[in-house]
Structure formats: structure tokens, C-alpha cells
Amino acid sequence: MNRSNLYYFSQLSFFILIFISGCTSKEVSPNISGKSDASIEEPIQYALVIHGGAGTLKREDMTPDKDAQYRSALDSALTIGENILLSGGTAADAVEKTINYLEDVPLFNAGKGAVYTADEHHELDASFMDGATLEAGAVGGITNIKHPISAARAVMLYSEHVMLTGQGAEQFAQEQGLDTVSNTYFDTPFRYEALQKVKALEKENLSLSRSSVYPDKKFGTVGCVALDTYGNIVAGTSTGGMTNKKYGRVGDSPIIGAGTYANNSTCGVSCTGHGEFFIRYAVAYDVHAHMAYTNIPLNEATHKVVNQKLVEAGGSGGLIAVDKFGNIAMTFNTPGMYRGYVKPGKRVVSIYKDEPN
Amino acid sequence: MNRSNLYYFSQLSFFILIFISGCTSKEVSPNISGKSDASIEEPIQYALVIHGGAGTLKREDMTPDKDAQYRSALDSALTIGENILLSGGTAADAVEKTINYLEDVPLFNAGKGAVYTADEHHELDASFMDGATLEAGAVGGITNIKHPISAARAVMLYSEHVMLTGQGAEQFAQEQGLDTVSNTYFDTPFRYEALQKVKALEKENLSLSRSSVYPDKKFGTVGCVALDTYGNIVAGTSTGGMTNKKYGRVGDSPIIGAGTYANNSTCGVSCTGHGEFFIRYAVAYDVHAHMAYTNIPLNEATHKVVNQKLVEAGGSGGLIAVDKFGNIAMTFNTPGMYRGYVKPGKRVVSIYKDEPN
Numbered sequence: 001m002n003r004s005n006l007y008y009f010s011q012l013s014f015f016i017l018i019f020i021s022g023c024t025s026k027e028v029s030p031n032i033s034g035k036s037d038a039s040i041e042e043p044i045q046y047a048l049v050i051h052g053g054a055g056t057l058k059r060e061d062m063t064p065d066k067d068a069q070y071r072s073a074l075d076s077a078l079t080i081g082e083n084i085l086l087s088g089g090t091a092a093d094a095v096e097k098t099i100n101y102l103e104d105v106p107l108f109n110a111g112k113g114a115v116y117t118a119d120e121h122h123e124l125d126a127s128f129m130d131g132a133t134l135e136a137g138a139v140g141g142i143t144n145i146k147h148p149i150s151a152a153r154a155v156m157l158y159s160e161h162v163m164l165t166g167q168g169a170e171q172f173a174q175e176q177g178l179d180t181v182s183n184t185y186f187d188t189p190f191r192y193e194a195l196q197k198v199k200a201l202e203k204e205n206l207s208l209s210r211s212s213v214y215p216d217k218k219f220g221t222v223g224c225v226a227l228d229t230y231g232n233i234v235a236g237t238s239t240g241g242m243t244n245k246k247y248g249r250v251g252d253s254p255i256i257g258a259g260t261y262a263n264n265s266t267c268g269v270s271c272t273g274h275g276e277f278f279i280r281y282a283v284a285y286d287v288h289a290h291m292a293y294t295n296i297p298l299n300e301a302t303h304k305v306v307n308q309k310l311v312e313a314g315g316s317g318g319l320i321a322v323d324k325f326g327n328i329a330m331t332f333n334t335p336g337m338y339r340g341y342v343k344p345g346k347r348v349v350s351i352y353k354d355e356p357n
Numbered sequence: 358m359n360r361s362n363l364y365y366f367s368q369l370s371f372f373i374l375i376f377i378s379g380c381t382s383k384e385v386s387p388n389i390s391g392k393s394d395a396s397i398e399e400p401i402q403y404a405l406v407i408h409g410g411a412g413t414l415k416r417e418d419m420t421p422d423k424d425a426q427y428r429s430a431l432d433s434a435l436t437i438g439e440n441i442l443l444s445g446g447t448a449a450d451a452v453e454k455t456i457n458y459l460e461d462v463p464l465f466n467a468g469k470g471a472v473y474t475a476d477e478h479h480e481l482d483a484s485f486m487d488g489a490t491l492e493a494g495a496v497g498g499i500t501n502i503k504h505p506i507s508a509a510r511a512v513m514l515y516s517e518h519v520m521l522t523g524q525g526a527e528q529f530a531q532e533q534g535l536d537t538v539s540n541t542y543f544d545t546p547f548r549y550e551a552l553q554k555v556k557a558l559e560k561e562n563l564s565l566s567r568s569s570v571y572p573d574k575k576f577g578t579v580g581c582v583a584l585d586t587y588g589n590i591v592a593g594t595s596t597g598g599m600t601n602k603k604y605g606r607v608g609d610s611p612i613i614g615a616g617t618y619a620n621n622s623t624c625g626v627s628c629t630g631h632g633e634f635f636i637r638y639a640v641a642y643d644v645h646a647h648m649a650y651t652n653i654p655l656n657e658a659t660h661k662v663v664n665q666k667l668v669e670a671g672g673s674g675g676l677i678a679v680d681k682f683g684n685i686a687m688t689f690n691t692p693g694m695y696r697g698y699v700k701p702g703k704r705v706v707s708i709y710k711d712e713p714n
Binding site: 129134135136140141159160161162163164165166167168169171172246247248249250251255256257258261275276279280281282285286289290293294313 | 486491492493497498516517518519520521522523524525526528529603604605606607608612613614615618632633636637638639642643646647650651670
């Protein structure tokens with residue numbers, strides 16, 4: 001526990017320091033084509049990409065104020081991550097702290113703002129993977145840890161296991177000195193309203209078909225992938241799961257290979273979508289496998305997996321990824337994905353499909 | 358529930374019928390080279406392969422009586438599966454019923470005979486995947502369902518989810534009419550003794566290193582993969598987990614892509630080993646990915662994954678697999694693996710490394 005406290009203290013000091021220095025480049029140079037950069041085989045200094053969930057996100061359903069809130073939150077998240085990388089911090093720190101911020105913003109379905117289960121509480125999942133060591137950690141179904149992504153990282157760093165669940169995972173996180181909260185900390189009125197709507201729909205239609213598991217077609221999750229100046233890639237994903245979740249359902253977010261994967265030899269990936277498909281298609285690992293075994297570039301690999309294999313299967317969602325050269329992919333088969341990336345001299349924040357990618 | 362009961366009744370009648378017909382071929386024609394059949398690209402009628410765990414299994418540690426008990430159980434399991442396939446049953450039925458039998462045999466760490474958790478009870482995991490539809494089901498941390506593999510198959514067939522855990526999974530299994538038992542049903546004196554030994558070891562050495570998580574280096578799991586006469590491949594895995602398990606640890610067995618994978622286009626796979634490595638290396642999916650993306654035969658793919666990638670990483674264990682042509686792989690990097698397979702005119706049952714494979 002001492003070790004953890006020291007670790008967090010050092011992280012905090014570092015964080016304050018880089019915030020004061022305010023050394024972020026804020027130019028936005030969107031790629032007009034709507035596609036991410038063509039593959040570059042010259043390593044760049046650093047790159048960081050984030051998502052805040054994919055789904056039926058349409059301009060007509062969004063107020064200007066809500067739109068601005070999302071963009072501002074995504075932009076702030078990029079600044080947090082970029083500042084860490086610019087100051088020589090590690091991809092692991094950048095991913096954890098960026099996701100911690102997104103977990104604290106109630107707009108996203110992760111940490112504060114997590115959706116409600118069928119019995120009106122919150123169960124959170126997260127996973128974290130280090131592409132240098134291929135070490136990984138994950139937590140499933142936790143209810144009282146403020147920052148699930150930090151718990152996943154702690155599992156990776158301080159346990160001999162990869163995946164811990166339920167009360168056991170909470171006990172472990174507490175032993176590591178992580179912040180605990182009561183389950184009601186995660187409450188938000190708009191998520192409660194969403195649960196009531198889904199329950200009403202369910203009552204109307206008792207034989208809900210598989211495709212209507214997500215009646216609003218919004219897959220709330222947050223994720224971050226970073227390449228640091230040392231050439232290391234780290235990926236992390238955190239979620240509040242599925243509204244009206246029952247039966248101890250586990251989605252792809254805490255599953256290494258499904259929701260999260262990182263490997264310095266190829267890329268890091270964080271997913272968001274209809275989790276059942278992402279597990280069955282081992283989506284995050286499959287992007288790596290395509291690159292490793294068929295030698296195709298990142299964008300081609302993510303396109304094959306998200307726009308071909310998942311679309312053929314009927315699996316909605318998307319992913320973000322960074323390859324070892326700093327190329328970015330933000331690939332989704334839904335009308336929108338809250339997303340953004342930053343690399344030297346370039347920053348993009350987007351929501352809808354027709355925006356810069 | 359009516360649907361489930363009808364289903365089980367029809368299965369039972371079918372089962373009795375084929376048992377009476379007693380149409381099994383019992384010839385043993387081991388492959389002297391110690392390697393599985395070279396790849397055959399002519400589809401064969403059917404094939405079924407099983408494992409009962411891998412690890413430090415050495416002749417000198419085994420009594421003749423124990424050795425015979427294991428071989429007899431593996432042989433009986435093959436007969437159950439083969440009879441189903443010979444009578445035109447599906448790979449899914451063959452895999453479920455074969456694993457049900459192995460779950461009932463206390464020799465194996467699955468169902469009756471499951472190991473103990475740190476707090477002296479049993480938590481069981483299983484997963485099931487259909488290579489024709491790529492549908493899958495899994496249960497994690499269940500305590501009162503007699504046949505976890507049947508619960509995993511029920512999740513696949515009757516829920517909109519892939520993975521259910523804990524009490525929620527148990528509630529779902531009960532709603533499907535599956536047999537329930539008290540947790541003490543899984544008790545066996547020799548597993549209790551094993552727990553006490555591990556606890557004593559842990560007391561002696563509080564800073565247990567990662568490599569000593571499995572002090573006896575035995576990875577108890579059971580699994581089955583079958584190719585039926587319709588050309589469909591199904592894989593399943595069931596386990597009692599890890600002796601002295603804490604913190605709600607989840608291994609690879611209930612993780613689709615890690616412990617279990619099936620795809621008619623390539624192969625089906627069931628794993629057994631140090632679960633953390635099998636998750637991080639997405640072992641079951643990786644065998645498929647090697648075959649699908651580099652067009653290598655099954656044996657080469659399993660060799661790469663188990664004897665190269667896992668060995669380099671320090672991950673002990675093994676796997677069984679069947680490809681779409683009926684080729685069998687039983688690949689492990691430990692001194693032994695309880696294993697066997699059957700296909701037309703051929704049956705092998707082995708334990709140690711130097712035996713027919």
C-alpha cells in the first residue's frame with residue numbers, strides 16, 4: 001500500500017508540473033478526406049487517441065450545448081494525455097490519467113455517469129494492456145472503485161492475475177489503496193431516466209430480440225491508446241456496461257483480446273460496441289493478428305475487422321487504434337463515435353461520421 | 358423451461374438408443390511418430406478430441422491404478438462422444454455430453470472434483486462455441502450448477518449474451534431448468550488436501566512469485582472439440598479454476614478466444630494451462646488466426662502458438678484442436694496432458710509426452 005501511495009503521489013506532482021507548463025499544441029489540422037492519415041512508416045514522437053463510445057449519434061438529436069460539452073470534454077482529455085507524453089511520461093500514465101478524466105465526466109458511460117443495471121445500481125468493468133510486456137489487467141463487475149481503469153492497471157502491476165471480478169476485485173483494489181466511493185456516487189438523473197425507458201420498452205415487448213438489446217443503439221464506453229516517446233504502446237478501456245444489465249452479464253470491455261489489446265510489434269486497440277460481437281470476433285486481437293500475419297497497415301486491418309467482418313455479422317460499434325509508427329485509426333460502423341486524437345502539431349475532435357477522422 | 362425439458366428428454370432418449378446399439382470401433386492405432394496425423398485435406402466423416410488438463414504429469418508420480426483410472430475415464434468419454442457422432446448427432450451434442458461425463462468424474466478439475474477456492478468452496482467456469490454460427494456462451498464463477506458446460510451452452514442458445522457470471526449466471530441456468538446442486542456436491546477429500554498444501558506453501562513463502570501460482574504445475578480443466586458428419590466444428594471447456602483462488606480471479610476457460618474458440622472455416626480449440634498467459638496471448642483465437650491468415654495447417658499453427666509463443670513467454674499448458682478436415686492436434690509444452698481422440702477406425706488415449714499423440 002505504501003508502494004501505491006508513493007506511486008500516486010509521484011504521479012500527482014508530475015501532473016501538476018506539466019499542467020503549469022501548459023505546453024500543448026492546440027492547432028487543429030483535420031484530414032479533409034474523412035480518413036485517418038495514410039500509413040507512415042517513419043515513427044513519430046508520440047500519438048494518443050480516445051473514444052467516448054459509438055452509436056446512433058446524429059446531429060439532429062444533439063443540442064448545440066450538448067455537442068459543445070462533448071467536444072470540450074474530449075479536447076480536455078486529449079490535453080491531459082498529450083501533456084504527459086510531451087513531458088516524457090509513459091503511455092501507461094497517459095492512458096490511465098486520460099481515462100480517469102473521462103471516468104469523472106458524467107457525459108460518458110464509465111465511472112461517474114455509468115449506466116444502471118436492471119436492479120438499479122452500477123457495475124463497472126475495465127481493462128488495461130501494456131504492449132511492451134504484453135502484461136494485462138482487468139476488472140469486472142466492480143461497484144465501489146472510483147476509477148475502474150486504475151484498478152485494471154493495478155491488477156496488471158501488482159497481482160499475479162489478469163482478470164479479477166466482483167467483491168474479490170474490489171478487495172484487491174482497496175488493498176492497493178485506490179479511491180473507493182459508494183455505489184450511489186455513480187448515479188446521474190439522465191442515466192436513471194434511460195433505465196426507466198428501457199424497462200418500459202421491455203415491458204411492452206417481452207420477447208426482446210437480440211438486436212434490441214441496446215434499444216438506443218448507443219454503446220457507452222471510454223478508451224484510450226497511446227504511443228509514447230519510448231516507442232511503447234498501451235491501451236485501456238473502461239465502461240459502465242449495458243443499461244438494464246441482468247444475470248451478471250460481462251461485455252467485451254474487461255476482456256483482453258476482445259475490448260482491449262496492445263502489442264508494440266503492431267498496435268494498441270480499444271473498442272466500443274455491441275460487446276457480444278466483439279467477444280465472439282476477438283476484435284481487438286484480430287486487428288493485431290491481421291497486421292502481424294498479413295502485414296497490412298493499421299487502417300486496412302481496422303477496416304477489415306470493423307467494416308467487413310463485424311458488419312457482415314451484424315455487430316455495431318467501433319474502435320480506436322495506434323500503430324508503432326504513430327498512425328491513428330478511428331474506425332466505426334455506426335453513425336457516430338465520440339473520438340479524438342493528438343500527435344505533434346495535429347489535433348482532431350469529432351463526433352459524427354462525416355467529420356474529420 | 359418447457360423447451361429445455363423437452364430438449365433434455367429428446368437428448369436422453371437418443372443417448373439410450375445409441376448406447377444400446379453399441380456401435381463403437383475400439384481399435385487403437387497409435388501414430389508411432391508421437392506426432393498427430395499429417396494434415397489431410399480430404400474431409401473425414403467425424404473426429405472428436407478431449408483433454409483432462411495438462412501439467413507436470415510424470416510416470417514416476419503415478420500409481421498403476423491411478424494411471425488406469427485416468428485412461429479408462431478418457432476412453433469412456435471418447436465412446437460417449439463417438440457414439441453421438443456415429444449416430445448422426447451434432448458436434449454440439451457430442452461436446453456437451455462428453456464434457457458432462459468428464460464433469461461427473463472426480464479425477465478431473467471440472468464439475469465434481471473441482472478444486473477449492475481460498476475460502477474453501479468451489480467456483481466453476483465454462484465456455485462453448487459453435488463454429489458454424491460463431492455463436493458462443495460462457496459462465497464464470499458459478500457455484501451450484503451441476504454441469505457448467507451445459508450452462509455455457511444454454512447461455513449461447515437461450516440468452517442474448519455471451520458471458521454471464523456469478524449469481525446472475527446461476528439464476529439464468531436455473532431458469533433454463535439445468536440441474537442444481539449444493540456447493541458441497543463438488544467436494545472431494547483429495548482436492549481439499551491439495552488446498553491445505555497450497556495454503557501451507559503460501560504461509561511459508563508470503564511473497565509467492567508469479568511462477569509459483571500453480572505450485573503443483575497441474576492445470577486442471579476438461580475440454581472437447583468435435584467435427585460432426587455435417588462438417589460443423591464445436592469446442593467446449595469446463596474447469597474448477599485454480600486451487601486457492603482469490604479475488605474473484607477468472608482464468609481463460611470462460612473466455613471466448615482465450616480458452617475456447619471454434620470456426621468451421623479453420624478449426625475448433627479448447628485450452629488448458631496457466632490461464633493468465635492464455636488470456637494475454639488469446640491462444641484459442643490465435644490458432645484460428647494463424648490458419649486463416651497465413652494458410653498453415655493445424656499442427657503447424659498449434660505448434661507455433663503452444664511451443665513457440667507460449668514457451669517464449671513462459672506460459673505452461675496445452676490445447677486440443679480439430680480442423681475442418683478432421684485433422685487432430687493435441688499440443689502441449691508440459692510433461693503431460695490427459696488426452697485422447699477418436700475418428701473412424703482410430704482411437705488414442707495418452708497421458709505422458711512420449712506416448713502416441
